[in-house]
Amino acid sequence: MDLVMDDVRAAERPRLTWRLYGRSWDEVALAADGEPVTADWAWGGATGSKVRVCVVDSGVEAGHPLLGQIAGAYGVVSRDGGLSVEETDAGDACGHGTACAGIIRRTAPDCEIYSVRVLGERATGTGAMMLAGLRWAIAQNFDVINLSLSTTRVRFTDELRALADEAYFRRTVIVASAHNTPVESYPWRFSSVVSVGSHHDEEQPESFLYNPDPPVEFFALGQNVLLPWLNGGTIRASGNSFATPYMAGVCARILSKHPRMTTFQLKNALYLSAANVNVGIGGPS
Amino acid sequence: MAAPGGLAVDSLSRELLQSVVDVARAIFGAQASSVFLLDVEAYELVFHAVSGQGQRTLLGQRFPAGSGIAGWVVATGEPMLVDDLTHSAAFDRALAESTGYVPQSLLAAPLIQGDRVFGVLEVLDPSPRSRSNLESVDLLALFARQAAAALRIVIERHQLDGVRTSGGLDPDDRASARQLMYSLQRLLDTSV
Amino acid sequence: MRTFRFAHTSLGATASSRSIATPRTIERDWVWGDATGRGVRVCVIDSGIAADHPLVGGGVTAYVAEEADGAWVVRPDDAGDVAGHGTACAGVIRSLAPECELVSVRVLAGNLRGNGDALITALEWAVAQRFPLINVSLSSRKEGLKERLHDLADTAFFAGVSLVSSAHNSPVVSYPWRFPSVISVGSHSRTDPEYFELNPDPPVDFFACGINVSVAWPGGSAKVVSGNSFATPHITGLCARVLQRHPEFRTPQLRHVLAAVADNLVRSAQ
Numbered sequence: 001m002d003l004v005m006d007d008v009r010a011a012e013r014p015r016l017t018w019r020l021y022g023r024s025w026d027e028v029a030l031a032a033d034g035e036p037v038t039a040d041w042a043w044g045g046a047t048g049s050k051v052r053v054c055v056v057d058s059g060v061e062a063g064h065p066l067l068g069q070i071a072g073a074y075g076v077v078s079r080d081g082g083l084s085v086e087e088t089d090a091g092d093a094c095g096h097g098t099a100c101a102g103i104i105r106r107t108a109p110d111c112e113i114y115s116v117r118v119l120g121e122r123a124t125g126t127g128a129m130m131l132a133g134l135r136w137a138i139a140q141n142f143d144v145i146n147l148s149l150s151t152t153r154v155r156f157t158d159e160l161r162a163l164a165d166e167a168y169f170r171r172t173v174i175v176a177s178a179h180n181t182p183v184e185s186y187p188w189r190f191s192s193v194v195s196v197g198s199h200h201d202e203e204q205p206e207s208f209l210y211n212p213d214p215p216v217e218f219f220a221l222g223q224n225v226l227l228p229w230l231n232g233g234t235i236r237a238s239g240n241s242f243a244t245p246y247m248a249g250v251c252a253r254i255l256s257k258h259p260r261m262t263t264f265q266l267k268n269a270l271y272l273s274a275a276n277v278n279v280g281i282g283g284p285s
Numbered sequence: 286m287a288a289p290g291g292l293a294v295d296s297l298s299r300e301l302l303q304s305v306v307d308v309a310r311a312i313f314g315a316q317a318s319s320v321f322l323l324d325v326e327a328y329e330l331v332f333h334a335v336s337g338q339g340q341r342t343l344l345g346q347r348f349p350a351g352s353g354i355a356g357w358v359v360a361t362g363e364p365m366l367v368d369d370l371t372h373s374a375a376f377d378r379a380l381a382e383s384t385g386y387v388p389q390s391l392l393a394a395p396l397i398q399g400d401r402v403f404g405v406l407e408v409l410d411p412s413p414r415s416r417s418n419l420e421s422v423d424l425l426a427l428f429a430r431q432a433a434a435a436l437r438i439v440i441e442r443h444q445l446d447g448v449r450t451s452g453g454l455d456p457d458d459r460a461s462a463r464q465l466m467y468s469l470q471r472l473l474d475t476s477v
Numbered sequence: 478m479r480t481f482r483f484a485h486t487s488l489g490a491t492a493s494s495r496s497i498a499t500p501r502t503i504e505r506d507w508v509w510g511d512a513t514g515r516g517v518r519v520c521v522i523d524s525g526i527a528a529d530h531p532l533v534g535g536g537v538t539a540y541v542a543e544e545a546d547g548a549w550v551v552r553p554d555d556a557g558d559v560a561g562h563g564t565a566c567a568g569v570i571r572s573l574a575p576e577c578e579l580v581s582v583r584v585l586a587g588n589l590r591g592n593g594d595a596l597i598t599a600l601e602w603a604v605a606q607r608f609p610l611i612n613v614s615l616s617s618r619k620e621g622l623k624e625r626l627h628d629l630a631d632t633a634f635f636a637g638v639s640l641v642s643s644a645h646n647s648p649v650v651s652y653p654w655r656f657p658s659v660i661s662v663g664s665h666s667r668t669d670p671e672y673f674e675l676n677p678d679p680p681v682d683f684f685a686c687g688i689n690v691s692v693a694w695p696g697g698s699a700k701v702v703s704g705n706s707f708a709t710p711h712i713t714g715l716c717a718r719v720l721q722r723h724p725e726f727r728t729p730q731l732r733h734v735l736a737a738v739a740d741n742l743v744r745s746a747q
Contacts, residue, residue, distance in 0.1 A: 017423050033723045034730055041500045058357065094357045119360045120351045126360045149361055152400040158624055168657040169679055180364050181426045191634035191658040200419045214635035223419045224368060236368040238418040258498035263657070265498065268729040 015182040018197050018216045020209070025201070028212050030277045037272035037279065043253035048108025050259075051252040054142040055104065055245070056133045057097030057149065059090055059117035066102045066228035067113075075117035076132045083132040085116060093120025095229040099237065100148050100245040102228035107249025111256070114142065118149070127151040131159060134174075134187075138167045143255050146248040147193075148177040148241035150185035160187045168192040173255075173263045175248040177240040178216040189215055194251065194267060196244040198222025208247060210274035218270060220246045298439045302334035305406065305432040310336045312428065313421065314412030317386065319343065320396070320432075322404040323350055323359055330355055330405065338386040338409065354393055355405045362402050364394035364426040366418050392421055394429035398437055406432060485644035485663030485705055487684040492677040492736075494744045503737035514574025514717035517724075520608040521570070521710075522599045523563030523615065524585035525556055532568035532693035534575070541583040542599040549598040551582060558695050559587045565702065566614050566710040568693030573670060573714025574721075580608065584615075591615065593622045597629065600653075604633045609720050612713040613642040614706035616651035626653045634658040639728045641713045643705040644681045655680055660716075660732055662709040664688050670711055675739035683735060685711035 020028060038044075052071070062070050075088035092098045101113050118133035119126065130149055137145050145167065151160070164187045167174050176188035178197040188195040197216040199209055200223040208220040222243035229235045251266055261269070272279050302320055310318040317337035321330035329347040350359050354367060368390040388409040396404035406429045411421060528537035541554035558564040567579055582603060584595040596617060603611050611633070617626065630653050633640050642654035644663045654661035664687025665674055674684040687708030694700040716731055723730070736742075 016427065019419065019423070021420070031725070033725045035503065036500050038500070058360075093352050094354060096357050119357070126362075149363075152362060154400065161624070161627055165657050177363075179362075180422060181430075185362075189631070191631040192656075198419055200417050223417060226369075235370055238366040238368070238422055239363065241363065241365065260496045261498060264729040264732055268733045269498075271729070 046253040046257040048111030048252035051111045053144040054114040054137045058119040059092040060115035061092045061098040064228045071112040072114040085136040099227035103245035104249045108252035111252040127153040127156045145174045148244045152185045164190045164192045177244040198243045207275040306334045306336035315408045316410040358393045366392045394425040396433040483646040484648040487665035491743045492675040509718035512718040512721040514577030517577045517717045517720045520580045520603045520611045524560035525558040525583035526567040526581040527558040527564040527695040537579045539581045542595040551602040565692035569710035570714040574717035577717040614709045618651045630656045643709040664708040674741040
């Protein structure tokens, strides 16, 4: 046994990006071994029916033509020096939450969408708001939580890690955006959540890739995505924020067909059905 | 009389800010670029430097930091590119019109110190097809990181120079330079 | 026969095959067939291994995690097994996967007391070595170690390193078995070494033979022992077999196929 591995690690250069620039899909092709999981088996024909999805974001503009009605709108508010979650009709502070909800609706049209607004309330740090919203969402036993947000605040890391673990044990899958820049932020870095970055092949809007070079686990289309925005309008936007809800929608479809899957079973199904993963039958050679 | 050091620091900071927006605009072949700094107490974003469209009229204008695309960038520390804004009935129309310029696309990245966002660097209408949109997002984020680091150095030098006021500037410039320094310092010293 | 009462043991519950969605029925024949663990590198972080014990059968490379000049390092070790615990685990692994390679990292002293830094150092090293399987039949209750252990468990997960770890014998919170990315093991009282159960009520993932198990003991003897420590290497041994046939499997796949062939699964139509 030699110690070459340590030397290799030490020689790694700092990254400029989590993305797959300069690498074609063929170059990240993986030979996998497992059951013949296909997109058709995993979520074909499924619409997300009976699956409850919560968007933890800037709020949602209910009734937007690309979104329709949602099942519930909540918000984190300051009360008596603490944070609490209440029903709200405050809408969307910036359009981002509506955009995420719209992608989920487009991907899994029959799922129930809930919103908890964690942005837009001044004077409270985003990290604390996100934590409060996430804690609430986990306690509600949603099937899927879309979190196109992360925090770089180190002091929230331990609590976020405990929340992500709790979500796993409650069979709530957290689908979380990788940060767009290669910084340390959370909770997407935790193994107990499904983390998503962007690919930019606009010809393949429904394909996603398994990243052979984690920590980002999956790449979905995150470029020029058509989105609902405020006041019934639409925009196109780019960033991991918009790749994530596509994967959340796929998870909702899988769960409507195969309820009770754990986060790791979902990861297994997503991995085996990723566009760059070729599944063989395995066994003795 | 103010010491020359104070003046140098203030014009240096203004030159740096202007150069940040000029370079950002050049990199992206954009119609305009601007830097907003966050006024933590008012929770407002303040235009501190502009290059291109709106150059004269925008400096010092404020708008709420809890909404809009810049608000998203402040709250999350994430860069973002939005396109096809003309299809959005809502894209901060009032703000855009007050600036006399309504962009088709907008690229925004945070100015970060440690784990705190103290401002936003925006680029309006980057010329299309020079690079993919995601590459643009990444490039602006990288450049914003460098700009933020440079701003931090200026602030630290200013702190070393103490409270000496700047001489040689006309009163308005001096006031805005002081305001810039004050808001930057407050940002960097306060945890949001 | 003594009655053993410790935490995280099987209550005989069944698990529904509906909770294991698969496109076709998964059989043990496909999962490991007649595999023997050949070529699979298994790291045992424990009290060392008495390599020459007949139930271990040689083929062990031994290291120790220790403090030297103020820094924690991993280096070759010739102390053998200072407590017997590691040899017992190694014997169980070899009983199920006789041809796997064993690498021992000693972190326990003669009184079965370990040092948290030794555990962290050994795990960091083992993850960096990219062992596909690490058996950790011990846990720590130190809150101060929790976050570092959790980070390491995540690093292992993303590196394709699967941790198999024993649940504490008392109903206490300890680590690393409690983390989602770790395959955690408690005990049942049956005697068939290949019989294991899927726990329908996590955090413990699986129950394996852990009560009145005959294990290798230093000096060439055997000893009947009980504890989740000894259930864990049963799952590790089975994982070594799986990895011989399916070398690309990572933690989610290992956990998934083990769940799909667990003995307490009640098959029902989807």
